[in-house]
Amino acid sequence: MSNKQQLLSFLMNAEEPISGEHLSEQLGVSRTMIWKYIKSLKEDGHEVEAIKKKGYVLKQLSSQLSVETVSPYLETTHFARALYYLESCPSTQFVANELLVKGKGMHGLVVVSEEQTAGKGRLNRQWVSSKGKGLWTTWIVKPDLLPHEAPPITLVVALALAKAIHSTTGIQVDIKWPNDLLIDGKKVGGILTELQATPDKIEAILLGIGINVLQAEEELNQDLTKRATSLAIECDTPVDRTKLLAAMANELEQAITTFETQGFRRFQVEWERHSTMIGKKVTATTVRETIQGIALGLNEHGALLVQTGDGVRTLFSGDVTLSGKLDTFS
Amino acid sequence: MSNKQQLLSFLMNAEEPISGEHLSEQLGVSRTMIWKYIKSLKEDGHEVEAIKKKGYVLKQLSSQLSVETVSPYLETTHFARALYYLESCPSTQFVANELLVKGKGMHGLVVVSEEQTAGKGRLNRQWVSSKGKGLWTTWIVKPDLLPHEAPPITLVVALALAKAIHSTTGIQVDIKWPNDLLIDGKKVGGILTELQATPDKIEAILLGIGINVLQAEEELNQDLTKRATSLAIECDTPVDRTKLLAAMANELEQAITTFETQGFRRFQVEWERHSTMIGKKVTATTVRETIQGIALGLNEHGALLVQTGDGVRTLFSGDVTLSGKLDTFS
Helix, strand or coil: CCHHHHHHHHHHHCCCCECHHHHHHHHCCCHHHHHHHHHHHHHCCCEEEEECCCEEEEEECCCCCCHHHHHHHCCCCCCCCCEEEECCECCHHHHHHHHHHCCCCCCCCEEEECCECCCECHHHCECCECCCCEEEEEEEECCCCCHHHCCCHHHHHHHHHHHHHHHHHCCCCEEECCCEEEECCEEEEEEEEEEEEECCEEEEEEEEEEEECCCCHHHHCCCCCCCECCHHHHCCCCCCHHHHHHHHHHHHHHHHHHHHHHCCHHHHHHHHHHECCCCCEEEEECCCCEEEEEEEEECCCCCEEEEECCEEEEECCCEEEECCCCCCCC | CCHHHHHHHHHHHCCCCECHHHHHHHHCCCHHHHHHHHHHHHHCCCEEEEECCCEEEEEECCCCCCHHHHHHHCCCCCCCCCEEEECCECCHHHHHHHHHHCCCCCCCCEEEECCECCCECHHHCECCECCCCEEEEEEEECCCCCHHHCCCHHHHHHHHHHHHHHHHHCCCCEEECCCEEEECCEEEEEEEEEEEEECCEEEEEEEEEEEECCCCHHHHCCCCCCCECCHHHHCCCCCCHHHHHHHHHHHHHHHHHHHHHHCCHHHHHHHHHHECCCCCEEEEECCCCEEEEEEEEECCCCCEEEEECCEEEEECCCEEEECCCCCCCC
16 A cells, blocks of 8 residues: 555544644654645545644545545455556456557456446446446456356356445345345446457456446436336435445455366355246347246356257347346347 | 459460559559550569560569469459458468558458568467568468357367468378468478457458478578478478468458358367377376377367376377387477
8 A cells, every 4th residue: 555545544534633743753754745745635535624733634535436536445465456547448448458469458457447448248238337426447357267267257256246336335136137236136347358368368257347336216217118226216325325336346356266276166056046937937139039937047167058848948148028028138 | 353453364364464554444444554564563573575576575473472463363252352461470370460450451451571570479479480481371270260269260270271281282291280271291381360359249350371492401400409391391382371371362252251150160170080090099288287198089169178097188189109119390
């Protein structure tokens, strides 16, 4: 942690004003340096007040996501330790890809943008990412996995996100195979996994993760054929994007590390508990066909097993809805 | 085909001088335009002579690889119809990746560089790509395949390359699983396959293909622990890089189209005929371990089956050598 980050961390945890002298001792730097760090924190958008004869107080954290604001909540070694923040970009996947091409895409780096002007979901579908209202992110992951072991990672990530949202807001999140996060049947987030690999080695996985956080009802559901929600709609208390981003980093790093060493089997039971689909009649549309049957569960590769009249079918990806319901997601 | 390409094609196929008037009629452009195309062809390095009162004669094709010189030999719809030629670059994979990020990497485009300053083989191993002596290429492929169907493509490509070399030079090429081309046990070429995919869709496959064409014996085998060869060393008649590149395009397009519709099974028998390893005792080193056994053959996913004391092992990638022999390849 840099001195500036440490200073912010002290201020965040303090219950009363901290004197410049005390900070100077704690960090082992001059009073002048402390004054410079405080100035720099203010420039980042933090409200720091200097109370005469008492010291500094943090009145309000910057709402801008940054390494400084996120790191006090991190329990990770790599995830979100590098944070690439943008006001706007075409899509965070695009930016992450550019960083990789330039050789700057280290493991655990997260790209966060306040807005995406060309955000994409699965199958190139549009993903609305309105300014400042969500967490629009791409995480660069270079896991210790062979390429053929990678596919279930989307499901592992979905579980980690459900946990991160639950620990931050108390909300129970369901998972819709393979890559959607739902609250009471309404979409609150999604995952777009992009693999870059040679036959021997995963070069990188780009985890595109979008979470609706602060949108109001009327912003989300102008198109009545889709049902979406945000954490703010579902939660009584205000949702802190900074804490949520840190919780995502913590859960992602832990889950992916476990997946590397123990594989998907370790997640199977927990995953099925978060799914609303297992044991029910479903309609599944893949890139090639539409089938109907009973969703039996997942195999060890994370593929969905569907019992049809012609036997058990194995789906690697697709859109699955409970039969008889409208397909309300895109 | 552009007018300029068509003009070059006429000159290449002509058995006697062609008059400017005739060319002007054939192409439906003015005599002035014909003169401009001829000038431009000369600038590309083609030797075109104007014989008084008779017309133009192509004395010598440019040795530079270009859409103009390659296209008369093409039987393809997409492959090598776009050709991105460079004097030098770090690696053609890198350039192809940049084209993809910029949205300019169309299906079938080939990047060809006279030299690679940081060419790479499997597992980041150095690949020497000396100036003007080989075909150092990356082919951008956007196949009609689901991501889990992609892995055998390296083997399909190896077969296509063996055919292209055979049809151009008459040389019999063997395949060393998974990605090397050999002549009498000496390495003449290699393939580096890079997949970019989401769970639903292959965004692109970058086929890095390097072939040693014009090197002399002493250029290749300074390091005695490696045995390599070039087509020029093995072939009595001069090897034309332009024709070889076109043959590669033709065989690759045909093979990949067949693979899309019929899968790897269609190639299995032919592949095993080109392999020197099947039925023999081998030592296989993967990223994780070293095993010994008998190479039984391939499964339908292109994985190598090895009979060991502990049962049949399935290898997705690795270095395989005949037991008792030095590992002569890197």
